[in-house]
Structures are given as C-alpha cells and as structure tokens.
Amino acid sequence: MRTELVLAGACGLYCGACGIYRMYRDQDVERLQYNAEEVFHCRPEQIRCEGCRGPEEYRWSPRCAIAGCVAERGHTFCFECAQFACEDLAAFSADRLDLPISNLRRMAEVGLEAWLAEQEVRWRCPACHHPVDIYSRACRTCGAELTH
Numbered sequence: 001m002r003t004e005l006v007l008a009g010a011c012g013l014y015c016g017a018c019g020i021y022r023m024y025r026d027q028d029v030e031r032l033q034y035n036a037e038e039v040f041h042c043r044p045e046q047i048r049c050e051g052c053r054g055p056e057e058y059r060w061s062p063r064c065a066i067a068g069c070v071a072e073r074g075h076t077f078c079f080e081c082a083q084f085a086c087e088d089l090a091a092f093s094a095d096r097l098d099l100p101i102s103n104l105r106r107m108a109e110v111g112l113e114a115w116l117a118e119q120e121v122r123w124r125c126p127a128c129h130h131p132v133d134i135y136s137r138a139c140r141t142c143g144a145e146l147t148h
C-alpha cells in the first residue's frame, strides 16, 4: 500500500479530519480522557488509529462494513463500484455531512494525490493552520471558530 493511501478511507472519508484520528495523532490528553470516560467507556490509550489503511491492530474500526464490502469486491474505493453510490453508502454519507460521497466524486475527478493535497489544506485551522477535524466547532489549538 502506498503511504499516501493511508489517510483515504474506502468510503471517501479523509482520516486526517476524523475526530478519533486527530485526538490520537495529536495526543490531545484532555479529549482522549473525556472520550474514553464519557463516550467509549475504555482507557484513553485504547483510543488509537493510524487511519483506515493503517495497521489493523491500530484501526479504530477494524470491522468496518464499507471497507469490508470494498475489499470483497476487489476495489480500493467505493466510486470504483458499479453500484456506486449504493443505499448503504448513501446512509453512511448522510450521517457524516455527506462528505463520503462528495469526496469520492471529487477523488474520481481529480485523482487521489490531488484530492489528498486538497484535504490536507482544507482541514486546517484558518488562524493557526493546525490540523482540525470535522466535528470540532473551534480550533483545539488556538480556539478560533471553525466553519466547515
């Protein structure tokens, strides 16, 4: 697997803007602790993920139904599928600001490398340029308001 593929989920999500990936990657102790206690009921060090293409033992969702379906069909991304965008993907996408489907369309249009470069720029704080995730309304580094 090429390294640049690591942060591109089969479903079209950009791992670099995932809350789990960010809190693990940035070692945001306060956020890890809160999510471990209040949301996932686990230990903070159990919240870890190297991205959807990363090592399975570090993957937050090792049994993701979409990734499984894509692998079973011999594809790398959902947009390669004759059934794109199927009902399962549409439901998944609707729960995630419709980013998966719009990302997949964009990826098919401009190619993976250009898409990754766009994502890398898009998911940064406009004030301090630290990476941010899709769920944060304010930058966790400088506190600036995020509108995405």
Ligand SMILES: [Zn+2]
Residues within 6 Å of the ligand: 125, 126, 127, 128, 129, 130, 139, 140, 141, 142, 143, 144
């Ligand atoms: Zn910031």
